[in-house]
Amino acid sequence: MTFRKLSTTVSALVIGLSLATAASAKDGAIKIGAAVYGLNAEFMQLWADAAENHPAVKSGLVDLTVFDGRYDALVQQDQFETMITQGYDAIVFVPIDIDAGATAVELAHEAGIPVVGSNTMVNSKLLTSYVGSDDVQAGYMEAKSVLDKMGCKGNVVILEGPIGQSAQIQRGEGNKKALAECPDVKVLEQQTANWSRAEAQSLMENWLTAHDKEINGVIGQNDEMALGAIEAIKSAGLNVSDFAIAGVDGVTDALNAVKEGSMASILQDGAAQAQGAIDVAIKAVKPDYEPMSEIWKQYPQMTWEDGKKTEYNVPWTPVTLENVDALLAKRK
Known part of the structure; x- marks a missing residue:
């Protein structure tokens, strides 16, 4: 092309x-x-x-x-x-x-x-x-942190990067590898939010409405999207600590969220x-x-x-x- x-x-x-x-x-x-x-x-x-x-x-x-x-x-x-x-x-x-x-x-x-x-x-x-x-490794690490917190049971949603970008493809591979180790976990939704906090917040708001009290974990393929999911959870009047949430990159807001106990993150240097x-x-x-x-x-x-x-x-x-x-x- x-x-x-x-x-x-x-x-x-x-x-x-x-x-x-x-x-x-x-x-x-x-x-x-x-x-x-x-x-x-x-x-x-x-x-x-x-x-x-x-x-x-x-x-x-x-x-x-x-x-x-x-x-x-x-x-x-x-x-x-x-x-x-x-x-x-x-x-x-x-x-x-x-x-x-x-x-x-x-x-x-x-x-x-x-x-x-x-x-x-x-x-x-x-x-x-x-x-x-190695983005496959990152996708595995972040998904595993979510699944470990969930005890390998329950339901997750996945916020993907831009479709066709290598990080989206490879982190997705890593996500799948971790999920394969937890066969009792169901993926309720999986969609791109294009690395965007605002798009992720909108998606998460819709998913919280569609899956009332069914979502236990959020796998954000980057920190911005994980942070958007956190904003949606807060806006819905829910307790962030009731969810297992992880992202990738180690951006400043994510570092602060890790310090607060709201999410997990992996620093990409x-x-x-x-x-x-x-x-x-x-x-x-x-x-x-x-x-x-x-x-x-x-x-x-x-x-x-x-x-x-x-x-x-x-x-x-x-x-x-x-x-x-x-x-x-x-x-x-």
């Missing part, structure tokens, strides 16, 4: 922003574009902030532009075409769609521009490398994913480059190996009462 056409208004806006960025680029700096699926929610904002604060960017070695994909594969492909036209040296790609993103990668490959994947995957063998985390991907992207352009980010020391099990690995996995960190204050302190 090819995504070439985009509305004139959006194209003009994206190209205009890129031209402005290109005009201000530092002479001799490596030009890297970070094409992320969307910046509405906190997790990708944290990812982008870490990318912009990479030591190579701060020092001027890299001139970085972060592109907001607006949760649209068409927009992301148009941004790739803009980066190709503007002669970017490398691209870090966080795709909204595992299949649709392959066309964009192919275009960059044909132009001789290396593409490093990060956070979400794309079905392409043309990526230079991928820096992310978007900062490490972003900075690791930039290190790998620089290496693809500058062969003698040595990584400047501290994340390789933070996660020694994620070995650098001269930046030539096809995949780097940033470990997950379960959020606990013991580590939540330290995690919150890093957000200040």
Whole structure:
């Protein structure tokens, strides 16, 4: 499937922003574009902030532009075409769609521009490398925390990510793996809320009405959706502690909710994913480059190996009462 056409208004806006960025680029700096699926929610904002604060960017070695994909594969492909036209040296790609993103990668490959994947995957063998985390494992971990609290009995609902994104697919696989260990648990509802707190709240409100007092657990494939479910439960006048709820990412509100005992969460280190991907992207352009980010020391099990690995996995960190204050302190 090819995504070439985009509305004139959006194209003009994206190209205009890129031209402005290109005009201000530092002479001799490596030009890297970070094409992320969307910046509405906190997790990708944290990812982008870490990318912009990479030591190579701060020092001027890299001139970085972060592109907001607006949760649209068409927009992301148009941004790739803009980066190709503007002669970017490398691209870090966080795709909204595992299949649709392959066309964009192919275009960059044909132009001789290396593409490093990060956070979400794309079905392409043309990526230079991928820096992310194992979403199947995350889906299993979060579902297991819900099912353990339920004692492997009762009914759950599942709030999914955008259909067709790798995190939705793989976390779903992990959810199923955990559910298979609890055959007495029934899935009452399963639907996408597109990583959105507001969409999840609306869905959960409907489900609470349709399944009066039957829902025991909520598996949110990200924290934003789990938090939306909590808001729906509160709005319905129900006790949040009567539900087993879990999400993924470790966004700030979720960390506070874990501290309050409202939900469980698993920290996805978007900062490490972003900075690791930039290190790998620089290496693809500058062969003698040595990584400047501290994340390789933070996660020694994620070995650098001269930046030539096809995949780097940033470990997950379960959020606990013991580590939540330290995690919150890093957000200040």
